[in-house]
Amino acid sequence: MNELHRELVNVPPVKLTVENVSKTFHVRRQTVRALENVSLTVQEGEFVCLVGPSGCGKTTLLNIIAGLEQPDSGRVLADGVPVTGPGRDRMVMFQESALFPWLDVLGNVMFGLKLKPNLRHAERREVAKFYLQLVGLEKFVDANIHELSGGMKQRVALARSLAPNPSVLLMDEPFGALDALTREQLYGDIQRIWEKRRKTIVFVTHNVREAACLGDRVMLFSPRPGRIREEFRVELPRPRDINSVELAKHTAEITRALKQHLSSAAEVAE
Amino acid sequence: MNELHRELVNVPPVKLTVENVSKTFHVRRQTVRALENVSLTVQEGEFVCLVGPSGCGKTTLLNIIAGLEQPDSGRVLADGVPVTGPGRDRMVMFQESALFPWLDVLGNVMFGLKLKPNLRHAERREVAKFYLQLVGLEKFVDANIHELSGGMKQRVALARSLAPNPSVLLMDEPFGALDALTREQLYGDIQRIWEKRRKTIVFVTHNVREAACLGDRVMLFSPRPGRIREEFRVELPRPRDINSVELAKHTAEITRALKQHLSSAAEVAE
Amino acid sequence: APVSAQKVVLRVGHFPNVTHAQALVAHQLTRQGRGWFESRLGAEVVIQWFVYNAGPSAMEAIFARSLDLTYVGPNPALNAHIKSRGEEVRVIAGAARGGAALVVRGDGTIRAPADFRGRRIATPQLGNTQDVACRVWLAAQGFRVTQAGGDVQVVPAANPDHLALFQRGDIAAAWTVETWVSMLEEQAGGKVFVEERDAITTVLASSARFLRERRELARRFVMAHVELTAWLAQNPAEAQKLMQAELLAETRREMPADLLSGAWQRLRFTTDISRAELERLVADAQRVGFLPGKADVSRLVEVP
Amino acid sequence: MKRIAAVGGFFVVLILVWEALVRFGVWSPVLVPSPLSVVQYLVRAIADGSLGQAVLVTMRRLLLGYVVGVAAGLPLGLLNARFKFFQDTLGLIALGLQTLPSICWVPLALLWFGQTEAAMLFVVIMGTLWSVLIATDTGVRHVPPIYIRAARTMGSRRLHTWTRVILPASLPFVVSGMKQGWAFAWRSLMAAEVYVTILTGFGLGHLLHYGRELHAMDQVVAVMLVIIAIGLLADKALFSPWERFLHQRWGTAK
Amino acid sequence: MKRIAAVGGFFVVLILVWEALVRFGVWSPVLVPSPLSVVQYLVRAIADGSLGQAVLVTMRRLLLGYVVGVAAGLPLGLLNARFKFFQDTLGLIALGLQTLPSICWVPLALLWFGQTEAAMLFVVIMGTLWSVLIATDTGVRHVPPIYIRAARTMGSRRLHTWTRVILPASLPFVVSGMKQGWAFAWRSLMAAEVYVTILTGFGLGHLLHYGRELHAMDQVVAVMLVIIAIGLLADKALFSPWERFLHQRWGTAK
Numbered sequence A, B: 001m002n003e004l005h006r007e008l009v010n011v012p013p014v015k016l017t018v019e020n021v022s023k024t025f026h027v028r029r030q031t032v033r034a035l036e037n038v039s040l041t042v043q044e045g046e047f048v049c050l051v052g053p054s055g056c057g058k059t060t061l062l063n064i065i066a067g068l069e070q071p072d073s074g075r076v077l078a079d080g081v082p083v084t085g086p087g088r089d090r091m092v093m094f095q096e097s098a099l100f101p102w103l104d105v106l107g108n109v110m111f112g113l114k115l116k117p118n119l120r121h122a123e124r125r126e127v128a129k130f131y132l133q134l135v136g137l138e139k140f141v142d143a144n145i146h147e148l149s150g151g152m153k154q155r156v157a158l159a160r161s162l163a164p165n166p167s168v169l170l171m172d173e174p175f176g177a178l179d180a181l182t183r184e185q186l187y188g189d190i191q192r193i194w195e196k197r198r199k200t201i202v203f204v205t206h207n208v209r210e211a212a213c214l215g216d217r218v219m220l221f222s223p224r225p226g227r228i229r230e231e232f233r234v235e236l237p238r239p240r241d242i243n244s245v246e247l248a249k250h251t252a253e254i255t256r257a258l259k260q261h262l263s264s265a266a267e268v269a270e
Numbered sequence C: 001a002p003v004s005a006q007k008v009v010l011r012v013g014h015f016p017n018v019t020h021a022q023a024l025v026a027h028q029l030t031r032q033g034r035g036w037f038e039s040r041l042g043a044e045v046v047i048q049w050f051v052y053n054a055g056p057s058a059m060e061a062i063f064a065r066s067l068d069l070t071y072v073g074p075n076p077a078l079n080a081h082i083k084s085r086g087e088e089v090r091v092i093a094g095a096a097r098g099g100a101a102l103v104v105r106g107d108g109t110i111r112a113p114a115d116f117r118g119r120r121i122a123t124p125q126l127g128n129t130q131d132v133a134c135r136v137w138l139a140a141q142g143f144r145v146t147q148a149g150g151d152v153q154v155v156p157a158a159n160p161d162h163l164a165l166f167q168r169g170d171i172a173a174a175w176t177v178e179t180w181v182s183m184l185e186e187q188a189g190g191k192v193f194v195e196e197r198d199a200i201t202t203v204l205a206s207s208a209r210f211l212r213e214r215r216e217l218a219r220r221f222v223m224a225h226v227e228l229t230a231w232l233a234q235n236p237a238e239a240q241k242l243m244q245a246e247l248l249a250e251t252r253r254e255m256p257a258d259l260l261s262g263a264w265q266r267l268r269f270t271t272d273i274s275r276a277e278l279e280r281l282v283a284d285a286q287r288v289g290f291l292p293g294k295a296d297v298s299r300l301v302e303v304p
Numbered sequence D, E: 001m002k003r004i005a006a007v008g009g010f011f012v013v014l015i016l017v018w019e020a021l022v023r024f025g026v027w028s029p030v031l032v033p034s035p036l037s038v039v040q041y042l043v044r045a046i047a048d049g050s051l052g053q054a055v056l057v058t059m060r061r062l063l064l065g066y067v068v069g070v071a072a073g074l075p076l077g078l079l080n081a082r083f084k085f086f087q088d089t090l091g092l093i094a095l096g097l098q099t100l101p102s103i104c105w106v107p108l109a110l111l112w113f114g115q116t117e118a119a120m121l122f123v124v125i126m127g128t129l130w131s132v133l134i135a136t137d138t139g140v141r142h143v144p145p146i147y148i149r150a151a152r153t154m155g156s157r158r159l160h161t162w163t164r165v166i167l168p169a170s171l172p173f174v175v176s177g178m179k180q181g182w183a184f185a186w187r188s189l190m191a192a193e194v195y196v197t198i199l200t201g202f203g204l205g206h207l208l209h210y211g212r213e214l215h216a217m218d219q220v221v222a223v224m225l226v227i228i229a230i231g232l233l234a235d236k237a238l239f240s241p242w243e244r245f246l247h248q249r250w251g252t253a254k
């Protein structure tokens, strides 16, 4: 029970530092400057949202923080230690399709836990069930992935990311493919879980309202080359309602800035 | 050119009357009362939205109006004439997957036109191109369906529905699978096209904000049995912005009513 | 060659075997433009020769109406006759006897019939004359043999394969027919263990339909066949030369002259045929389970 | 109920008409055997054990060759997907040999292995191997990279990723390749058994061939029925469980 | 460039080693022909026309039988999908006959049609028909009903719906069924040609068989190479265009 206990207590959140990261892709003689000199600091336990249009390098930045890709220059520090590869302290949650269809719900959540030594099988089950309960799917332990709705799938993915008890959660448009009603529910859930388990979260989206609803800070990206253009601090009380009028004001402000950056980027391009 | 001209002028919109329509489905000894005594009048050129949670019978009602299904009792009148089957005067636009993958964009829009006699091939092409231009896809005439983004697909579907120049447009959650940014654009487009071509539109959604943004009236459905519970008139000037503060107010009002009906329905069920 | 309307086409089958000597000689003469049958049947008759490598396919050709006459072993003929309830095939003359033998390996593993237990014997083809003879002989020695196994395994395998099987020791013996008997003796040190010198080896069979519709032609063909058989007995050297040429043309392999003359010694070319003999063969085939219990062979032999 | 009756009735009438056509001489029994004689042959052949023996021999060859083929095809397919050089050499050879009907191997197999079981096994393996190899290769190529990235963030590495992510993720392809391999192996084994005599045992193909040799159409048709039954059963026993699993887990169409 | 060189090098070395092994007697030329002798046979057989003739005979049989099989399988598949009764009767028979290796039809085909082209065609048709029938049936069943409803609202009815919506919508299934049918037909034709002599023409299978009979391994291997080449070419010529179309239009994986 000792190991199990250690699994279920909160790990201290971690401070992320992105220092002058650049990344270029070469595809068939074309060169895409996905990131250029991006710097960013995420405080311990902070919820930061990255917003920007398609193709501006949000996913690339997230992958570099996760250690799934290496930057061309610059570096990423997690609590002062340079990131060299993926690690269980920084879990990533992708869009819909990253759940493994050959495993059932429990199997998916257990996948990461099985890779943790010094846990017994029963303990792993218990941890997995704990997180499935946290996302409200305790009744769907044995369900197959394709039987779940989009929202349920993302709940499972969330549980899977939480299960290895990482200190950082990196989320790449996790709700992009969901309908509005489901999304609203998940906004509530993610805020509740974040308050409870206190993680450092970097959340990518291109939905401005979503970013304003969830983030402590919203970072605005613009493309070609991918850069952080502006930063907004959202200081509304939590939990925030996506339909609230104050949120609409913040959203309008950020949207205005976004459009301005886009049109200026377009001008530069011309 | 005479025929072509007749194709491209606005047909007068039609008044729809749904009178006491009921429909029950029998599946493996289970009986689902999809619609019970639903009555509804849609004025000529009116834009009516049906909102309600999943499974409350919205699609069923739309199919009955389209003539794709027959009601158990009651009837549907289009300009006073009973509806007995599908007809080109009432076109349906479904969710994403109803475009034909074996045809290119032009082929899809031409499909319905080819079934109209007394048009020459060149005229059909012209009509199709006119509508593709209307939805902003004149450059994608030869594209394959799978190469389009979700938003572009729904634009093609819209053009396909408009091409036979129906007087009624029935839309079943046409934007359900799209992301927020794309959806916002389409809200603008559909309002613009509606103002131009003046159709009678019945629009199904379960997104309350969407309904409030588009509809002259919003009808609230509640499930088991499917019934119209309440009706809201939205009298904001057009084109309406989905992010506007006044819209948020209407949305909040309808959402409140919806939640109340849902919880009372839940109570009844218990 | 195109055939004009008045001409009668006679389609005759045979195998590329020494046991079909009449056909080999006549086929070769046809090739050389001095056809034996053609010259005796008249100018309006055209002979088309077809080469089969086994009895069943020749019989199938008769069923399928693509053959009128064929040289064939007696068993395939009577098998076909009975399976078609006597409707399709007739035996109209004898052709050859003898030439079949059970050859064992010369290494002394088989000294007495009892030594065959658990061994493999190759035969040319399931249900053919030698195959039935082999099974009957084995049954007479007290062995139980089925299509797929038994105390002694009878393995139907193509004649050309016998030599290799024999040399490798995969089979203990082969019940086969000339020229393979001689070949096994000469090239693999085989010893003849059983020889049935008088057994019918080849007959001339006809489709019942042909017999019905062109009886006169059939009669004249049989007469020419009898004449040819007599000629063979008198001119063995010339006959063998013609056969050698024909076998080369059909199999693209040279048949050594000594092998041919060795085989010739064991064969007897005769046109005798008797219903009693064929009925005995039927009884044999029934005993080894290749024919149903009730078989009417009253119409089998029909000499035109 | 009514539907079953209608279908049952159809087949009963079909068989009765067939029997009548043969019995009244419209169809010659050398061309088409009567259903009754087919049943009689079956009863006889089951009773004297020859059918059971033949089924055993055939199934042993098929299963053994198939297992070897799959066991070789899977890892080779993985190698192919993993290393460019393999793909450019072995992959090319596999592509060619997959289109080669494996009956064409018979002459060489007989020379190399003699008229033995090994020759039959070789033909079966050639029927299975390339299909499995190519399907595994394709399957691995079609694994969404996101699965691999997701696994990596959870700490999966090398062998673990191959066995726990890539292989299961390519299962739908692998299973369909195994199915194709089975179909080819089954067909080529039948052809080989019909075509050559193997000293070490008589399979169903031989029985069929003997039926032809003896003009015993009842035997031919009966053996065909047995072959169909085995084909259907094998499909049920070997692939249905996998397909059910795929259907349940992936939600792919049956 | 470097990659092509490496691969080319690999194959050149492979062939040289093979030639050397035969030439220095490590491999007996009766068991494995030398590459040189294979090439020599090919040159000879092309020059004297025997290879061209055999290819012609085989391809004529294959294409004719295949076209007939597809032409029959498509409408039967549609009937099957449309009428419950067909599905319960013909569908059941098709399921059985699809698992039957079509070489098993040879004895009956020879009896019914004699040793003629018709027998070969029958075997090829039996290899094609059932696969196409079943694939068409499955394809039609998998057409999303929403396509049909969309077509109906646009005024499509009965025959128009079948030919303009249902048939094209099931194309991916139909094409894969046609591909399977082709593979089965090709395999069974080879087996049939090897196994029986047809009086009306000598195909590639016969050449292979004669190669074995004459212990001419160069001929055997050369004919195998020709068979592979034809298989690959046929695949390219017959199915690549369809698959490219499917890939372009549907965006399905190649």
Ligand SMILES: Nc1ncnc2c1ncn2[C@@H]1O[C@H](COP(=O)(O)OP(=O)(O)OP(=O)(O)O)[C@@H](O)[C@H]1O
Pocket (backbone or CB within 6 Å): A025, A026, A027, A032, A033, A034, A052, A053, A054, A055, A056, A057, A058, A059, A060, A061, A206
């Ligand atoms: N593996 C890769 N190879 C080549 N180019 C890439 C690769 N990954 C990303 N890119 C390019 O880099 C740019 C940034 O891509 P990225 O996926 O980070 O954008 P994004 O902001 O996540 O977009 P989206 O909102 O569409 O997900 C794009 O132009 C993309 O084409």
Ligand SMILES: Nc1ncnc2c1ncn2[C@@H]1O[C@H](COP(=O)(O)OP(=O)(O)OP(=O)(O)O)[C@@H](O)[C@H]1O
Pocket (backbone or CB within 6 Å): B025, B026, B027, B032, B033, B034, B052, B053, B054, B055, B056, B057, B058, B059, B060, B061, B206
């Ligand atoms: N063809 C059918 N057969 C059986 N039941 C049906 C059928 N169509 C609809 N139903 C049932 O009728 C009810 C109403 O279905 P309908 O599709 O009209 O709902 P909806 O409001 O469109 O839901 P959603 O928002 O999920 O599209 C549901 O309970 C559904 O299960």
Ligand SMILES: [Mg+2]
Pocket (backbone or CB within 6 Å): A058, A059, A060, A172
């Ligand atoms: Mg991205």
Ligand SMILES: [Mg+2]
Pocket (backbone or CB within 6 Å): B058, B059, B060, B172
């Ligand atoms: Mg619906």
